[in-house]
Amino acid sequence: DAGITQSPRHKVTETGTPVTLRCHQTENHRYMYWYRQDPGHGLRLIHYSYGVKDTDKGEVSDGYSVSRSKTEDFLLTLESATSSQTSVYFCAISERSGRYNEQFFGPGTRLTVL
Amino acid sequence: EDQVTQSPEALRLQEGESSSLNCSYTVSGLRGLFWYRQDPGKGPEFLFTLYSAGEEKEKERLKATLTKKESFLHITAPKPEDSATYLCAVQAVLGGGADGLTFGKGTHLIIQP
Numbered sequence: 079d080a081g082i083t084q085s086p087r088h089k090v091t092e093t094g095t096p097v098t099l100r101c102h103q104t105e106n107h108r109y110m111y112w113y114r115q116d117p118g119h120g121l122r123l124i125h126y127s128y129g130v131k132d133t134d135k136g137e138v139s140d141g142y143s144v145s146r147s148k149t150e151d152f153l154l155t156l157e158s159a160t161s162s163q164t165s166v167y168f169c170a171i172s173e174r175s176g177r178y179n180e181q182f183f184g185p186g187t188r189l190t191v192l
Numbered sequence: 193e194d195q196v197t198q199s200p201e202a203l204r205l206q207e208g209e210s211s212s213l214n215c216s217y218t219v220s221g222l223r224g225l226f227w228y229r230q231d232p233g234k235g236p237e238f239l240f241t242l243y244s245a246g247e248e249k250e251k252e253r254l255k256a257t258l259t260k261k262e263s264f265l266h267i268t269a270p271k272p273e274d275s276a277t278y279l280c281a282v283q284a285v286l287g288g289g290a291d292g293l294t295f296g297k298g299t300h301l302i303i304q305p
Contacts, residue, residue: 082235109290120196120279120295121236128290136292168235175289177224177243183235 081105082184084169090190097156099187101169103149110152111136111170111181112144121168127152128175159191194219198280198296205303208269213299215280216262224283225263226293227256229276236279270303277301 081104091097101110112124123136125144133144141163143155156163169184195218205211217225224243228236240249242258249256253274255266265278277300281293 111290111292118297120297121281121293122295123292126290126292134290172291175285175291178241179224179283179291180238180241181226181291181293182238183228185235186233 082169082171082182084167084184084187086187087185088188090192091159092192093160094158097159097189097191099154099167099189101152101154101184103152103169103171105171105173105182106149107171107173108149109172109175109179109181110146111172112142112152112154113168113170113183114138114165115168115186116165124154124167156189159189161191163189164191165189194282194284194294196280196282196294196296198278198299200299201297202300203302205267205270205301207271207303207305210266210268210270212267213265213278213301214262215265215296217280217282219282219284219294222282223285223291225258226281226283227263227265228279228281230279230298231276239278267301270301272303272305275301275303 083102085100111126113121127133127146145153167187170181172181199214227239230236240256245260277298279298281295
């Protein structure tokens with residue numbers, strides 16, 4: 079299994095509070111991604127990183143920010159959590175882009191915003 | 193905009209009863225099509241990547257095929273442990289050379305003993 083951990087694995091928080099989710103990898107892969115998974119939707123890309131301090135927005139980035147200060151860690155921050163951000167969040171990594179770019183997923187973080 | 197549609201949404205089979213899952217896609221230019229398996233409460237597990245129409249890949253009881261408009265995941269003589277949600281995704285080019293995946297909603301497969 080790819081060495082990807084996510085923390086916390088479960089979190090319950092209140093509307094308006096800031097929340098930070100962490101993705102940690104031991105594979106030294108260049109690319110990292112944050113997705114969210116909701117019933118009735120496929121996994122959707124929030125933000126991604128193509129190197130240390132190099133990040134960009136995905137399909138559903140509103141209300142989220144990210145940071146990557148070192149290769150192994152990719153942080154997802156909800157500046158002011160809303161109930162619509164209740165979801166399961168997955169981090170993914172890949173070694174390369176283009177052909178043979180397999181993305182490997184972490185175990186997920188279940189976030190509930192009350 | 194890339195779109196991925198999976199069918200059926202759910203499928204219940206008897207152990208040993210072979211079947212196929214469908215993934216139809218609309219993309220401006222296919223770079224890669226991915227199949228993942230997801231068990232409840234876990235992250236997606238990579239199964240296959242297909243790049244060209246006519247390509248096939250196999251792993252145990254699973255075989256993935258690709259045409260210009262769709263992909264099939266064939267399950268031969270399934271066992272209860274094959275029960276899971278199967279996800280299909282297409283690869284898209286993003287900034288910085290990164291690749292994003294556009295996922296379908298998945299097919300929930302149940303294999304009954």
